[in-house]
Each structure stands twice: as C-alpha cells, then as structure tokens.
Amino acid sequence: MDTRAKPGEPILVTVRGRPGIKEKSEAQQVRLPGGATVADLLARLALTSRPEELVILCNGVRAEAGRKLAAGDTLWVFYAMSGG
Amino acid sequence: MSMTMNGTNGAVNGAMNETMNRILRVDMQAGKAAYHEVPEDDRLLGGRVLTSRIVAWEVEPGCHPLGPANKLVIAPGLLAGTSAPSSGRISIGAKSPLTGGIKESNGGGVVAGKLARLGIKAVVVEGRPAGGKLFLLLINRQGVQLLPADDLREVGVYEAASRLRERYGKKVGVLLIGPAGERLMSAAGITNTDVDGIPSRYCGRGGLGAVMGSKGLKAVVVDDAGCEPPALQDPKAFHAAVREVMEVIRETPQTAEVYPEYGTAAMVAILEAMGGLPTHNFRTGHFEQAEAIGGERLRETILARGGQPTHACMPGCPIRCSNIYHDAGGRVLVSPLEYETIGLFGSNCEIGDLDKIAELNRLCNDYGVDTIETGGAVAITMEAGLVPFGDADGAIRLVEEIGKGSIMGMVLGQGGAVTGRVLGVTDVPAVKGQIMPSYDPRAVKGLGVTYATSPMGADHTAGNTVRARIDQRSPAGQVEVSRNAQINATIYDYLGMCLFVGPAVKTRLELLEALVNARYGAAWSTEDLRRVALETLQTELAFNRAAGFGPADDRLPEYMTRQVNPASGTVFDVPAEELDGLFGR
Ligand code: SF4
Numbered sequence: 001m002d003t004r005a006k007p008g009e010p011i012l013v014t015v016r017g018r019p020g021i022k023e024k025s026e027a028q029q030v031r032l033p034g035g036a037t038v039a040d041l042l043a044r045l046a047l048t049s050r051p052e053e054l055v056i057l058c059n060g061v062r063a064e065a066g067r068k069l070a071a072g073d074t075l076w077v078f079y080a081m082s083g084g
Numbered sequence: 085m086s087m088t089m090n091g092t093n094g095a096v097n098g099a100m101n102e103t104m105n106r107i108l109r110v111d112m113q114a115g116k117a118a119y120h121e122v123p124e125d126d127r128l129l130g131g132r133v134l135t136s137r138i139v140a141w142e143v144e145p146g147c148h149p150l151g152p153a154n155k156l157v158i159a160p161g162l163l164a165g166t167s168a169p170s171s172g173r174i175s176i177g178a179k180s181p182l183t184g185g186i187k188e189s190n191g192g193g194v195v196a197g198k199l200a201r202l203g204i205k206a207v208v209v210e211g212r213p214a215g216g217k218l219f220l221l222l223i224n225r226q227g228v229q230l231l232p233a234d235d236l237r238e239v240g241v242y243e244a245a246s247r248l249r250e251r252y253g254k255k256v257g258v259l260l261i262g263p264a265g266e267r268l269m270s271a272a273g274i275t276n277t278d279v280d281g282i283p284s285r286y287c288g289r290g291g292l293g294a295v296m297g298s299k300g301l302k303a304v305v306v307d308d309a310g311c312e313p314p315a316l317q318d319p320k321a322f323h324a325a326v327r328e329v330m331e332v333i334r335e336t337p338q339t340a341e342v343y344p345e346y347g348t349a350a351m352v353a354i355l356e357a358m359g360g361l362p363t364h365n366f367r368t369g370h371f372e373q374a375e376a377i378g379g380e381r382l383r384e385t386i387l388a389r390g391g392q393p394t395h396a397c398m399p400g401c402p403i404r405c406s407n408i409y410h411d412a413g414g415r416v417l418v419s420p421l422e423y424e425t426i427g428l429f430g431s432n433c434e435i436g437d438l439d440k441i442a443e444l445n446r447l448c449n450d451y452g453v454d455t456i457e458t459g460g461a462v463a464i465t466m467e468a469g470l471v472p473f474g475d476a477d478g479a480i481r482l483v484e485e486i487g488k489g490s491i492m493g494m495v496l497g498q499g500g501a502v503t504g505r506v507l508g509v510t511d512v513p514a515v516k517g518q519i520m521p522s523y524d525p526r527a528v529k530g531l532g533v534t535y536a537t538s539p540m541g542a543d544h545t546a547g548n549t550v551r552a553r554i555d556q557r558s559p560a561g562q563v564e565v566s567r568n569a570q571i572n573a574t575i576y577d578y579l580g581m582c583l584f585v586g587p588a589v590k591t592r593l594e595l596l597e598a599l600v601n602a603r604y605g606a607a608w609s610t611e612d613l614r615r616v617a618l619e620t621l622q623t624e625l626a627f628n629r630a631a632g633f634g635p636a637d638d639r640l641p642e643y644m645t646r647q648v649n650p651a652s653g654t655v656f657d658v659p660a661e662e663l664d665g666l667f668g669r
Contacts, residue, residue, distance in 0.1 A: 083423035
C-alpha cells in the first residue's frame with residue numbers, strides 16, 4: 001500500500017517514545033495538513049518551549065524543524081541528553 | 085603494622101592548608117608517606133589534568149601496570165569541596181591493566197569533597213608491600229595512617245564499607261576495592277561511598293581496582309571532621325556564579341526534569357530510536373523488550389516499591405540523576421541502576437527484566453567489577469554458546485563465578501577482550517581492550533570516533549556525541565564533533581564537575597571559568613580551559629605512544645566496518661585518515 005499522501009492531502013504520522021516529555025508518553029497518531037514540517041508537528045504537540053533542546057528523529061534519522069513530513073513517517077521526540 | 089606517618093619533605097601531620105595544595109605520597113613498599121607542597125604556579129592542577137600529568141611524568145610507559153613501578157593517583161577536581169553544584173567528582177589515574185595505556189576513571193560520591201577539605205590535591209600510591217599484605221589508608225586531620233586490613237580480605241564492598249563506617253564513623257568517605265581488585269582482575273573498579281555511605285559510585289573503567297589491589301591497598305578512609313571548606317579567593321563572585329549555574333540547571337529541561345525523573349535510563353528509548361541500543365553482543369541496535377528496561381518502566385517500578393526514583397550521589401547535586409532500586413519485597417537491591425548497566429546486561433544480553441539486571445548490578449558492585457566490562461564479557465560468553473542470550477539466571481551464575489574466583493570467573497574478570505580470546509569469539513566490541521559502552525558506534529558515529537581515538541579506549545565519558553546536532557548515521561563531520569566532545573569532557577574531568585551539568589551550561593561556559601577564577605584568584609578564559617584540556621589529551625596520547633600504541637590501535641574492531649547494524653542500516657565508515665588527523669598526529 002502506498003502510504004504517501006497526494007499533494008495537499010492530510011497526512012498521518014506516528015509519534016513515539018518521548019522520554020521526559022511526561023504529558024505524552026505513549027505512541028500516538030497525529031493528523032497534519034499535507035506539506036507539514038517537523039516544526040508544525042512540534043506546535044501541534046505543544047512542544048514549543050526550548051525547541052533547541054529537543055532531538056527529533058524521523059524514521060531513525062535526525063530531522064531539523066524545516067523537514068517536510070510524509071504520510072507514514074515515524075517520529076521520535078526527546079530532549080538531548082547522554083548517559084553515564 | 086600500624087604506623088602514623090610523618091612527612092619527610094617539610095610536610096606536617098594534621099596541618100590544614102586551606103588552599104588545597106598538598107600532594108600526599110604513600111610508598112607502600114617502604115610503609116612511608118609524606119605531604120608535599122604544590123608550588124603556587126601549579127595551584128590550577130586538579131582532577132584528570134593532575135592524574136594524567138603525574139602518571140605521564142612519573143610512570144614508565146612500558147612498565148607492568150600491576151607491578152611496583154605503576155602509580156595510582158587519586159585527585160579531586162578543581163572545584164571539589166565547594167558549593168559549586170555537582171562538582172565533587174573524583175579522578176583516579178594509572179597505567180591501565182585493561183588497555184595498557186594511560187587511564188583516568190571518574191566517579192561521584194563524597195570522597196573528592198572530603199579530600200579537598202583536607203587540603204589534598206592528590207594522593208599518589210606507589211610501590212608494593214612485601215609479603216602480599218593488605219592495608220587501608222586512613223587520612224584525617226590528625227595525619228595519615230597505614231593500617232592492616234587483612235580482616236577485610238576477600239570481603240565484598242558492601243560489607244567492607246559497613247565495617248569501616250562502623251569503625252571510623254558514619255561521616256567518613258571510603259574508596260574501596262572488592263575481591264576482584266584484590267585478585268588483580270582487569271575489569272576491577274574502585275568504588276566511592278555516596279551520601280548515604282553506600283559504596284556505589286564506581287570509577288569503573290580501565291581496571292584501576294586491580295592497580296589498587298596490586299598495591300596491597302583495600303581502602304582509603306577519608307575523615308574530614310573539623311575541616312573547613314576550601315578557601316575562596318573571591319567569595320562574592322563565586323557565590324554569584326554558583327547562583328547562576330543553579331538557575332540554568334533549573335531552567336533546562338534535561339537537568340530540571342529528565343535526569344531527576346528518569347535518570348540516565350531515559351537513554352534506553354533514545355538509543356532504541358536511533359537504532360543504537362546494543363543488542364545480542366552488539367549484533368544489532370534494536371531490542372524488542374526495550375520498553376521493559378527503559379526509564380519510564382524503571383520509574384514506575386521504583387515508585388511502586390517505595391524506592392527513590394531520584395537521588396543525589398554527592399552533597400549539593402540539584403540534578404539527582406541517581407536512584408535507589410528496591411526488589412519486589414521492598415528491600416534495597418541496588419543504587420543506582422543506570423543506563424550503561426541496563427544496556428550492557430539488559431539489551432546486550434537480551435535480558436528484559438529490570439529485577440535481574442539490578443541483581444547483576446549488585447553482584448558486580450559487591451565483587452568490585454565494572455558493569456560495562458562485565459556485561460560485555462557475559463554477552464560474549466553467550467555468543468560462545470555457554471549460556472543462551474536472554475538467560476538471566478545463567479548470566480547471574482556466570483557473574484557469581486567472578487565472586488568465587490573460579491577459572492571461569494577469572495576469565496570473565498579479565499574483561500571482554502580476554503573472554504573473547506579464551507572462548508574463540510572474534511567479534512568483540514572493544515577498543516584498546518576495553519568494552520564499548522551502551523551506544524552502537526555504527527548508529528552514533530561520533531561516539532565511534534571517540535571510542536577509536538580517545539587515549540582512554542572505548543569510553544563514552546571521554547567524549548559523548550549523542551547530543552550533537554548532526555546526522556548521527558553519516559560519517560561527515562563526526563571527527564570535529566568528537567574532538568570537541570573530548571575536549572569538553574576533559575574540562576569537566578578537570579573541574580570535577582558532573583557531565584550532566586553539560587546541557588545546562590553548554591552555552592554558558594563562562595560560568596565555569598567564573599567558578600575557577602573566583603575559587604583560585606585566577607583570570608582564566610574558556611580558551612584557557614580548552615587549552616589545558618587539549619594539552620592533557622596530548623600528554624595522554626604521548627604516554628600511549630611511548631607505551632607502544634600506534635594508529636592501528638585507534639580503530640574500531642574491523643568487523644564493525646563490514647557488518648551492518650540492521651537497526652540503523654549502517655557500518656562504521658569514518659575514514660581512517662580522518663581518525664588519524666583528529667589530534668593532529
Ligand atoms: S547528576 Fe547524577 S551522577 Fe551527576 S553528580 Fe548528580 S547524582 Fe551524581
């Protein structure tokens with residue numbers, strides 16, 4: 001099945017695992033307008049404070065705010081940190 | 085033998101020097117110790133900068149790491165003993181029996197602050213006592229004593245720390261080795277007591293517990309009763325800088341929310357998302373049961389059992405990334421349960437059960453072995469087919485062999501590289517003989533560069549790039565990112581500051597220079613801190629070259645450049661010439 005939306009059509013992306021972002025911890029599907037970017041997604045999730053501290057992975061690869069999203073993308077959003 | 089040691093170099097027993105400028109030298113062979121004044125010009129030496137300088141200047145690079153010529157150097161960071169937040173980490177240095185190169189291993193706990201309040205910049209332990217005797221070193225305001233410790237022979241660190249605190253008072257700080265260090269195992273670490281007196285804060289990496297064991301030293305007991313905090317040259321400026329650091333810690337989500345609530349276990353989900361969570365002896369970066377060992381599950385479990393999901397390992401840490409994990413019966417099992425242990429014993433051995441991982445952690449702590457090295461060795465044993473992946477009880481039985489000192493235990497206790505050689509496993513995730521921490525370097529390539537090029541061997545604390553704003557799977561730009569991370573990590577190790585302050589001060593490094601300047605009356609800039617860090621790295625690299633290391637040692641295991649990590653779809657492909665150029669060789 002082709003999960004890519006036609007231009008202008010809404011897209012459905014999956015947002016998973018947000019350690020430390022307590023209010024939305026379980027995976028969820030988010031509907032966005034076609035052509036939406038990572039920044040649009042963050043706004044939808046109300047993750048607008050300190051965006052410079054966030055790391056966003058789109059299908060496992062680092063994505064910056066301007067990246068356009070496609071239907072079926074899986075995103076991970078978390079704060080940049082390291083273990084010890 | 086019990087003796088009070090008198091200084092032989094103009095040193096004095098009991099006299100406090102408030103500027104923290106004495107080095108205590110302990111000759112285990114002669115049974116003598118002396119305080120040596122540090123010249124005023126060297127007042128800005130501390131932490132890793134001091135341990136590496138002493139090792140590089142005084143230890144013959146070709147010496148046997150467990151012979152009398154090696155030295156064990158214990159040094160608080162520059163800010164230890166002050167009210168600067170999270171700044172009481174300790175550096176321990178020596179030639180490593182695990183890597184064969186220079187080593188600085190870093191830990192939390194209370195000992196660094198107490199040494200600083202005693203005016204001690206470093207303790208240098210030299211020589212080896214005759215007759216295989218075991219001692220403990222007692223340092224207090226009255227002087228220094230080397231006391232017999234044969235009653236603590238082969239005693240695990242929990243029991244040993246408890247007896248020592250019973251004997252010397254609940255407020256002492258203790259540095260300690262377990263039976264593994266006494267048996268000269270290369271995976272042996274040195275533990276520090278935490279704020280509750282629990283010997284849980286390990287300087288785990290590089291086998292420095294074996295170096296301490298080779299000196300016949302079971303414990304260092306540090307009693308700072310009656311001592312004042314180190315003098316501040318500009319108290320007003322110092323306290324202003326402390327307030328600002330506290331403020332940025334409070335304003336930064338990682339230090340204000342994530343570390344305190346989930347601890348480092350939050351990294352499980354992050355590495356799983358990156359395809360870099362070591363699984364099945366680093367065969368892949370994806371673990372089906374990642375959620376079962378992640379930060380949220382850890383927190384829920386701790387809260388349900390009445391443990392503590394947040395805890396400070398040292399006084400004055402507002403971040404409190406540590407935890408106290410209880411078993412199902414509500415009894416303390418281990419403190420803390422951290423990401424590296426969860427990664428190496430959990431996903432890497434395919435054990436999806438936090439209780440079992442905590443049990444493995446407690447055993448390792450008690451015997452005195454590094455959980456990264458030992459988790460890696462157990463996974464290699466699983467790959468050899470001695471125990472199936474996922475068999476938690478089998479893993480526990482293996483680790484118990486270390487405690488028994490059986491042949492199998494002695495092999496595991498020598499670390500992953502030796503275990504691989506003995507069992508015929510060729511794909512061993514190690515650099516310079518040291519097992520990789522819990523980040524697959526094919527998915528986080530900057531860390532791969534750090535593993536390859538750090539003088540410390542595969543060590544995430546030597547320059548962790550996982551936070552960097554870069555495509556972690558691309559080879560481009562990783563060398564620069566790693567170089568910066570290695571310099572920054574050296575600065576933190578120099579100051580004795582916890583790396584987890586990093587997210588808060590990363591754009592406010594002038595606060596670190598302000599703390600140093602106000603404490604010591606210096607006029608340093610951030611550039612000065614970077615220069616000293618780079619000089620230290622160069623010193624360490626020169627030691628390693630003199631010990632026989634060459635470019636071929638600055639590589640990841642060859643199989644990681646061929647075998648794809650299926651979760652990230654990548655191999656490690658940062659070009660060798662870029663690795664060689666990192667420190668301008
Ligand atoms: S953040 Fe964690 S490791 Fe660092 S000083 Fe605080 S409790 Fe210790």
